[in-house]
Amino acid sequence: MxxxxxxxxxxxxxxxxxxxxxxxxxxxxxxxxxxxxxxxxxxxxxxxxxxxxxxxxxxxxxxxxxxxxxxxxxxxxxxxxxxxxxxxxxxxxxxxxxxxxxxxxxxxxxxxxxxxxxxxxxxxxxxxxxxxxxxxxxxxxxxxxxxxxxxxxxxxxxxxxxxxxxxxxHTHPLYIKALADQIREHWAKVGPLGEKDRLMLSFHGMPVRYCREGDPYPKQVRATADLLIKELGADPTKVVLSYQSRFGKEEWLKPYSDDTVRELVGEGIERLDVICPGFHTDCLETIEEIGLELKETWQKAGGQSFHYIPCLNDSxxxxxxxxxxxxxxxxxxxx
The missing domain is CATH 3.40.50.1400 (Rossmann fold)
Structure with missing residues (x-):
């Protein structure tokens, strides 16, 4: 050097x-x-x-x-x-x-x-x-x-x-704005949320025990979600927070993303837009687990329109x- x-x-x-x-x-x-x-x-x-x-x-x-x-x-x-x-x-x-x-x-x-x-x-x-x-x-x-x-x-x-x-x-203004702009860009293409539509914020899960032992992760997730909803000016009742990627028999943070999509279909929700704010870049857990697997779960439950919104990546x-x-x-x- x-x-x-x-x-x-x-x-x-x-x-x-x-x-x-x-x-x-x-x-x-x-x-x-x-x-x-x-x-x-x-x-x-x-x-x-x-x-x-x-x-x-x-x-x-x-x-x-x-x-x-x-x-x-x-x-x-x-x-x-x-x-x-x-x-x-x-x-x-x-x-x-x-x-x-x-x-x-x-x-x-x-x-x-x-x-x-x-x-x-x-x-x-x-x-x-x-x-x-x-x-x-x-x-x-x-x-x-x-x-x-x-x-x-x-x-x-x-x-x-x-x-x-x-x-x-997790609360950086540019991070929140970038996520909101990513969602707005998607809505500009497919239309805003209607009465039977929902936006899902799917975060990576973790064992509940970790949180009881002092991990601040769920609090930071909630802070990100609240700021994002505010930045979007979205109706909070149309935004769902969930957790994905669990494995093993131990209890993880809830609600689980796969269980949530089944519940939404049961409530008559017809369109689901999903973004993963906890991932800066797309990976197996977003493209495959959400974009493919969760979409299949949604469709098998009887859901209609499903959209995965990509991560920020190198935008x-x-x-x-x-x-x-x-x-x-x-x-x-x-x-």
Whole structure:
């Protein structure tokens, strides 16, 4: 690194994806993900036995088939959109002569967050790292896990950089406006909500036990939902909040998205528009689980019109949001 190279590294973190949509690629990815004690905190001896002997052999082929349905030419959607955000952010910062460069790391899979963090300092010579997990709402199973990985990386380094960590952005004005504009753009195409129409805000779920133990996630979800409804000027009775992606037998946050769509059909609702505000970029859990699986659940229950509204991805509003967050942090980070 030359003396003119950027001084601060911006490290964008996302959850991660397998290298390819195959069972052989899914197995190590799922093993790393499901071995994280922040994600599953059951007795490790019991859980690792169950994971390696039962869950991975069964789930890997099934997950591979699901990923194959959403795989893009450039790779997994989550990684593709995260890389695009990084490229656009880097260009904007360069145009403004901001003394920073942008890197991407994945909490699970490649490129490994731990390895990227170490390389930023050891190989590229940056002495400051601004870590931005692309999780709008804080959660112990996502944001805190990223923080754990940063600590792990620093434990493996003889010298490590100064670090600033962005905890969440669930009420950021540009985040709320970007979501609202995404919904408005959709409504401009298909028409506003009628009396028998609903907007569903589907967030990733988590075990209720985590919340009882102090995780602020559901409170931040509610805050995001309230601000979004206000920004839209929508009738609150036509907006439904739900939780998706549960697994296991433990009770998770309710109402569940799949149960909710069945109830809505039973109430005579004819059209359902769904957006996932807890995901910055589209991924398996949005495109496949909501756009395909939840749509099928809706149709089998007798529902009529179903629309999935994409995440912010690498849109102009998305990049402007990330740019604003980064510039604000850098502005308040003394030399």
């Amino acid at each position: 030359t003396e003119k190279s950027p001084k601060t590294a911006v490290l964008l973190i996302n959850l991660g994806s397998p290298d390819e949509p195959t069972a052989s690629a899914l197995k190590p990815y799922l093993r790393e993900f499901l071995s994280d004690r922040r994600v599953v905190d059951l007795n490790p001896i019991f859980w690792q036995t169950l994971l390696n002997l039962v869950i991975l052999p069964r789930r890997s082929p099934k997950s591979a088939a699901r990923y194959a349905q959403v795989w893009m030419k450039e790779g997994a959607p989550l990684k593709v959109y995260t890389d695009r955000i990084a490229d656009k952010l880097r260009q904007r910062l360069q145009e403004k002569a901001v003394n920073a460069d942008v890197f991407v790391g994945m909490r699970y899979g490649n490129p490994s967050q731990v390895e990227v963090f170490k390389a930023i300092h050891n190989e590229h010579g940056f002495d400051r790292v601004l870590v931005l997990p692309l999780y709008p709402q804080y959660s112990s199973s996502t944001t805190a896990s990223v923080s754990d990985a940063v600590s792990k990386a620093m434990q493996q380094m003889k010298s490590h950089p100064k670090v600033r960590f962005i905890r969440d952005y 102009e509003a998305s990049v402007s949001l990330v740019e604003s967050i980064v510039e604000d942090e850098l502005r308040h980070w003394p030399e």
